[in-house]
C-alpha cells in the first residue's frame with residue numbers, strides 16, 4: 001500500500017511518518033512545501049525509507065508528482081493562530097484551497113481512504129462540558145475558521161461524490177519536533193535561557209494536552225478501523241491552564257515562578273477547549289502517555305536537540 005502524508009516535515013506529520021514506519025510496512029511518500037514550519041531535520045533519521053517531494057498542496061502539478069496513492073493523510077496546513085490574526089490569506093489558501101486540491105486528487109485516483117487532520121479549535125470555546133463530533137462548528141480565529149471550512153468541504157466530498165473520507169479532530173499536541181513558536185516549546189526554551197515566559201491574559205485559558213504519539217496512534221486507528229464519512233475527536237483528558245503548564249516546566253527545570261510574564265491577551269482568545277472522546281474510545285483507543293512524564297521527555301528532547 002502506498003500512502004501520501006502531506007505536511008510530513010512539520011511537527012505532527014513527521015512524528016506520524018516515524019510512527020507509520022515503525023508499525024506498518026507501507027510505501028510512504030511525503031509532500032511538504034517546507035514553509036518556515038517544515039524542517040528536513042524533522043525527517044533526517046527516516047529519509048532513506050521514504051520518498052520526499054518538496055511541493056505545495058495548492059499546486060495540482062506538485063500533488064501529481066506523488067503518483068497513484070492508495071491513502072492520503074492531509075497534515076499540511078498553516079497552523080499558528082497568532083499568524084492567522086496578522087494575515088489570514090495564506091490560511092484560507094493552504095487550509096481550504098489546498099484541501100480542495102487534495103480532495104480532487106483523491107477523486108482522480110479513486111483512493112481507498114482520505115484522512116483530513118483537523119483540530120478541536122473548529123468547535124470554538126466551551127465553558128462547561130465537552131464537544132461531541134456532531135456539535136456545531138463555531139471557530140474564533142482565521143486559523144480555526146479555515147480548518148472548519150476544510151472539514152465541511154471534506155464531508156461534502158463524501159456526501160456528493162462518495163469519497164471515502166475520515167476526519168480527526170485532536171486537542172493541543174506537544175512533543176518532539178514542535179516549532180518553537182508554539183506554547184510548550186516557547187516556555188521550555190525561554191526557561192532554559194532564563195528569559196521571561198510569556199503567557200496570554202490571566203493565564204487561566206485551558207487546553208486539553210495530548211502527547212503527539214498518542215495522537216499518531218489514534219489517527220492510525222481511525223484510518224484502519226474508523227467508519228467512512230465519520231469524524232473522530234481525539235483528546236487525552238489533560239486539561240491544564242497555561243499557568244499550570246508553565247509552572248510544571250519551571251519546576252522541572254529548577255527555575256523560579258517569577259519568570260512567568262502575563263502579556264496582553266490574544267484577540268478572540270478561546271477560554272477553554274474540551275473534547276468528548278467516547279467515539280474513538282469505542283474503537284479501542286486510549287492514551288498511553290501520562291502528561292507530566294511526557295512533558296519531562298519533551299523538555300529533555302529540546303535540551304538534546306538544539307537545532
Ligand SMILES: NC(=O)c1ccc[n+]([C@@H]2O[C@H](COP(=O)([O-])OP(=O)(O)OC[C@H]3O[C@@H](n4cnc5c(N)ncnc54)[C@H](O)[C@@H]3O)[C@@H](O)[C@H]2O)c1
Pocket residue numbers: 006007008009010011012013031032033034035036037038039055056057058074075076077078079080094098117118119120147169170171172173174178179
Ligand atoms: N499542533 C497541534 O496542536 C494541532 C492540534 C490539532 C490539529 N492540528 C493539525 O495537525 C496538522 C499538523 O499540525 P502541526 O502542528 O504539525 O503543524 P506544523 O505547522 O508544525 O506543520 C505544518 C507542515 O505543513 C507544511 N505545509 C504548510 N503549507 C503547505 C503547503 N501549502 N503545501 C505543503 N505543505 C505545507 C509545512 O511546511 C509544515 O511541514 C495541521 O493540519 C493542524 O491543523 C495540530
